[in-house]
Amino acid sequence: MSIFLRKVSKYFKEKTELKIFIFFFLFYVLFMSGHMGGDSLWVYLTTESIVFDGNLQLNDHPGKEFQVKELAGKVEKIYNRGHEPGNESKVYSTFGLGLVLFQLPFFIFGYIVSFIIKSLPRDYILLFFTSITNCFVSALLCMVFYKLCSFFNFSKKVNFWLVLTFGLSTLVFPYSRQGFTEPLMCLSTLTSIYLILHYHRNKNLKYIVFSGLLLGFS
Known part of the structure; x- marks a missing residue:
């Protein structure tokens, strides 16, 4: 056991970028909003639709209730959109699937947790865990930025x-608290630059x- 701990300790001493990631991830989680709204809500609902329905359509359950009171009105409007008499149509998010793919493991983990913590409405738990996604992405962004700086021979x-x-x-911090796609776009672009330098x-x-x-x- 002591040998294992020494190896882990040595690994962390050598892997500065990993410590950078862990620090920022924990920091961002500490200050995250824990909920979503606006454009990010559409991304979240797409993730929900993939997991529960196996498709990208957002309005295939008209009349479905959303358990988060603060967002219920907005979400239920999306659920019911396209079901008006004479105006029936399928509704999809206009945003890409990049962030949706990143959200999937967090959403699924939250779904598992919802079976353990039954005292809270499921939608609250799903929103909370899914909102961690950009904390993770932003922490990765900081790690890549650190590695990028190493190319310029700074101390x-x-x-x-x-x-x-x-x-x-910078805007990395406030954007880590929301469910927007910009942190992922920035991560992809910065990693692309890092690979070009490589x-x-x-x-x-x-x-x-x-x-x-x-x-x-991106």
Whole structure:
């Protein structure tokens, strides 16, 4: 056991970027809003539809009640949209599936937890865990930014202050609290730049390929 702990301790000492990720992830979770609204609500409902219905349609359960009172009116309007007499149509989100895919594991985990914590309405639990998604994405963004700084031969101290400023003094922090797609777009773009720099150093074609894929994804 002691050997294992020593190895883990050594790993954490060497992996500064991992510590950066853990720090920002915990920090963002501490200050996250725990709910969604506006555009992010459409992304959440798409995730919900994939898990529960196996499709992307948002209005295939007209009359369904949403248990979060603050959002119930907005959500139920979406559920019932397209079912007006003479105006029947399927409703889909206009946002991409990138963030939806990232939300899926958090949503599913929340769904499992909802069977354990039965004293709270399921929608509250699902929203809470799904809203952690951008905390995770934003923490990854800070980690990539730190690794990007390492290409410019700054000292570790300078890199630390740069990533601290980036993670706490820019829009990364407030956006980590919401369910918008911008943090994921920024993560994809910054990782793409990081891979381009890797290609410039190593001349390995795979970095350009993955960079292009991420840039297209963003």
